[in-house]
Amino acid sequence: MFVLAVTLDFMDDIRLASIFRPENQFKAWTNIISIDETAITLEALFQREQALPGVIIEENNQSRILLSRRVFLAVISRPFGREVFLKRPLRELIVSAKPETLILSEDTPLSVACRAALARCDSNRFEPFIMMSGASAFIIELADLLLAQADALEKTVFEKSLLAETATQTASDLKQALQEQHQLAEELERARTLAEYDATHDSLTGLLNRKGFFAEMRAAMAAKASGRGPDYGLLFLDLDRFKLINDSLGHHRGNELLIQVAERLSALATRCNPSARQDASSQDKCIVGRHSGDEFVLLQSIDEDPDAILKTAQTLLASLTAPYMLGGKPYTVGVSIGLVSALSHYQDHEPALRDADIAMYEAKRHKEQPIVRFESPMHKTVERRVELEAELREAVQRNELVLHYQPIIDTFTGDVFAYEGLLRWQRERDIVPPSEFISVAEETGLINEIGLHVMRSACHWMKSHTQKGGNANSLVSLNISAVQLANTELPAQLEAICLNEAVPTSRFILEVTEQSAMSYPERSLNILEDLKQRGFRLALDDFGTGYSSLSWLHKYPFDLLKVDRSLIAGVGQTANSEKMAAGILHLSKILGLHVIAEGVERLSQKQTLNETGFQLMQGYHFGRPAPSWPIEASQF
Template sequence: GRPMQADGRIVGFVTSYTDITENKAREAALAEKNELLQTLADNLPCGVSIFDKDLHLVLMNDEAIRLLGFTRALVDQRPHFADLARFNAERGEYGAVDVERFVAELTAKARNPTPHHMERVRPNGVVIDLVGAPIPHGGFVTIYSDVTEQRQAAQAIERLAHHDTLTGLANRYTLEARLDQLVADARRHGRRLAVLFLDMDNFKGINDSLGHGVGDEFLRITAQRLRETVRENDIVARLGGDEFVVVLPEVHQPEHALRVASKLLDRLSQPIELSEHTLHASTSIGICFYPQDGQDRGSLMQSADIAMYQAKSMGKGVYRCFDATMMEVAARRAKLERALKQAVAQQAFAVHYQPLLDGRSGQVLGLEALIRWEHSAGQWIAPLDFIPLAEELGLINQIGEWVLHTACAALAGWHRQGLNHLTLSVNLSAVQLRNPQLPAQIAQVLQTHTLPAGALTLEVTESVAMQDPLASVQRLAQIRALGVRLAMDDFGTGYSSLAYLQRLPLDYLKLDRTFVRDLETNPNDAAICTATIGLAHHLGLAVVAEGVETPGQRDFLAGLACDMCQGYLFSRPLSHSAATQWLLAAADTDRTAH
């Protein structure tokens, strides 16, 4: 309204009226939509923020505020992007930067947003996964996810690939990779290196009399003493059990290696005070040199190992250098080779079966097929002792195909007895995995025994899969295309890469028994089991725990939602007839229970 004047006097007023009903309705509708949008955002499991085309904050939910360390009061001011960037820079979120220059650069990027995906680690250790995208009419939206636990689990698993979990030393596969490189360098530059193979003489007695807890602590202290006795650039690794290897990369004279061996014997012979016990340690050391005792990693390790056993035979607590007279070992190996070839020709093997049970219900889901070789009456040879030899001799494909046929025939028989739900797991060796005919062989076996492909699971170890990762991905994908399931065996003990782990077409990870064994008493093993199962489930993989021997282990794993378990708590590996009786009895028990 405004007044009307005439001759300088107000004689009335004029008022105009505008219908703003529609405007108010639009404002109310917009407010309702904004409130609905904010409510929706606040109930998302991730953080979200939206900036408009002028780079003013339009929306940020509570999860984003928590992750970014902002306050509701700050966000409610609808600040400009530059103000939030400056706030972050001044409190050190981006490290040591020139604040104004950094803010200007960040703001310039925000004015021309493009789709992006990145990770940001905040000073408090929180790891945020950010996914951003421009909005069609200007501005951009960002999604924030807290991936701290996943990254910590990944780091833990990555560490497993390189280090022995008990001692923190390099593990077998790290040792092999580094020794390969050192041999290549020594060959190129005409250098000499030494390999020392150590075995603790009385460890088994300590373990048997005082328990695994004391034994593990003994090994940890031994590893620490080893590391303290040698140079920083010398390699110290634990192969497993009570076996260690020290590699001296540059040895100008053999006497240097002998002095190191003497120092190690002296240091490791000193008593260890542990759990009210005084442990008197003793060590046997075998020494070999490149190039005279071996031209590659395998021959050097073999020569050092032979020399170590010679040292043990001399009374223990001494070192011995490799020499040609120790080749008696090679003669014994030749005898074993002949026996193995004969066993393959006569198919003188047996397949035993160990049940796999549901981790929560206890229902029998399947079995793992395990090859056994009775070399002579009552003398059984472990697969670890003859499978590598069979690979070297080119016999493993014959053995593997026989095991697959025999095990699938057994499974087909159990299906005919009404146990149709059972599945079967069979191990693959490195040589088998490299065989281009393997997928066709598997398909033929399934057809011969009229088994569905999903009833068969093939297991490969980490070390096998990682020998040639690209080839493994290709071959396993061909097998997976048949409908056969795939598992990675002994997970956590090998030299795996998480990048390739995600690429392998796996269905299961098998948690190695070394981590299950002490999870009730060892917080580290419990943490490793927790991290591994969490990582596997995050990757969409089921988990099978090996070596479950106590109800406590079973209950702990069930609490982590471990999918399947196997171990002596449920059953030892059984012959075909014994496994059949066990399965039928279990089925009767299950029917009675229901």
């Protein structure tokens, strides 16, 4: 591109100061912004002042750089330009853009100014420039400068032909520049549209995020309230044991799982939306979003069918609990679903979400009922659990959590083989059983802190009991929850307590249930082997209530097997119970496991179990859990 600058002697007498005055038709801009401001501030300024050609970037009130609107739009319209620069200081954008600034004095002749402006390279030729007037700086558009030149040229006849040629070329160049600016503006608008989409959608799954879903909820509730739309039911979904998959397989596999869950949710939403079915009513609608982490939410219109939301929940349960392929292997997860029947019962979206969340946690606590409809009395249950959580935290600080010990007897010798430490909450007036607070401790993560407190207490009791003359070879058995078993730091933490208290790890039996050990076998195996290497003895507790698969036992480093009371209850009364007990004992011995019969409450049970070959027993027949045991009671 080439533009001819005509220079006439008479134009040397025309100074820039005489052209760009407030009373003249040509405007001079004075917008100044600090180099440390963010680019998004400048974008807002350009949006407010559409005619503003550029701004003066000032650093330390000294150096000045002219950044034009065109250059700014060009930089942020690059791929990822908005993400990179908008929230960063202008200093970084300047480094990337490398703008060239032309600064002229107000005393500069018009001809010299035109020649200087048009002598710039093609990429900067049509950029505005700075005119200095004393300490003040003004932004001048090239178009205005050229128009001033045109006005001067019009005063002479003998330059008319050359003036026409120059004006035509300039107009063409300006038109092209304006077209380029218009194109950049369109690209900026597309980028803004994309940013608005990103603001309301989850980047991983493509579903609506919290902001987007909440907006849909508010719109749906407003439409229903004004009689313009249907009523909706609400589902709140949470994946069970997602954290274990995420931790054991890695976050990338966890993300794969979330994406597959979102795809199944989207497929269901597509099927129930009007555009997907010829027989669908215009009132049918299904909206899906990702609330956070492994939590998802869904709205379902219910005017045509009040039970539609429950049917959708049942369909989702079947879909989301089907196996997922992660890394070429199938994995399954559970789903807990909370249901709110109708949004029309609420004035705002937040209480509806809260109640659906409450119902979801009820479903999570009652595994046999994965779909729970919210009911008003659940508020009191939640309030009580919140109170219980606060009291439990205080109980940990006040050492109100104590151990009661129940003996495990070697019935062949009458000696105490071990004492099982059973956790109790000793409040001022009563004892809270573990069934009321262990689930709260697991949900809040307090169980890990409580577990370490239990180990310290057991160490203190063991040393005290031995010093008073108790059997120095007796063991203490402690229960490990599923949450603790997921903690990879558990083995080192328990060992450190034993070392600090000078109690050998070999004097402890750590009990885990079948469900805890088998839910994620590989993860459990690693932690159990670590515990075993540190000297702890391991017991599989409540055998017979979970998977009941003896084939698994040889893979795990268990030392003992505790047969659940449900299998022992009929011993001495039915032949089948005795045969089952004998079979478990025989196979356990083949695997090298010691066997403990739990729940022995009658003398006839003890005698029959002895005849069957059982040596180690535990139950009310020998003693109930107590804070301490007298030394003389060590024979049974």
